[in-house]
Amino acid sequence: MTDFNLDGLSLSELKQLEKSVARAITSFEERRKAEARAKVDELARELGYSFEDLAEAVPSRKRSPSVAKYRHPENPELTWSGRGRKPGWIGDALAVGKSLEDFAI
Numbered sequence: 001m002t003d004f005n006l007d008g009l010s011l012s013e014l015k016q017l018e019k020s021v022a023r024a025i026t027s028f029e030e031r032r033k034a035e036a037r038a039k040v041d042e043l044a045r046e047l048g049y050s051f052e053d054l055a056e057a058v059p060s061r062k063r064s065p066s067v068a069k070y071r072h073p074e075n076p077e078l079t080w081s082g083r084g085r086k087p088g089w090i091g092d093a094l095a096v097g098k099s100l101e102d103f104a105i
Contacts, residue, residue: 070103079105 006014041051068079072089080087080103086094090103 069105070100071105073103 006017009017037051044051044054066081066083069082070080070090072078078087078089080090082100090100093103094100
């Protein structure tokens with residue numbers, strides 16, 4: 001690999017070099033993906049399939065919806081599973097001294 005003396009470059013030259021390197025990396029990655037896709041397509045054809053047929057055959061992992069563990073005392077349609085960010089009504093209630101057990105289903 002060629003050694004570069006980056007100390008002698010101006011800021012604008014360094015920024016241009018950075019952009020050029022980013023484009024080269026993107027181009028390289030795209031070429032590698034195209035090569036991989038061609039190999040996969042070829043192998044799939046040898047086995048009597050198309051890549052699209054095989055890509056559709058991969059089952060996707062589906063998560064079951066989480067079960068509500070907490071319910072708003074005045075509006076039973078407002079629930080929370082205990083996962084993720086706390087809803088505002090839970091945060092407000094905790095701020096005034098209530099506990100999560102007060103909202104448990």
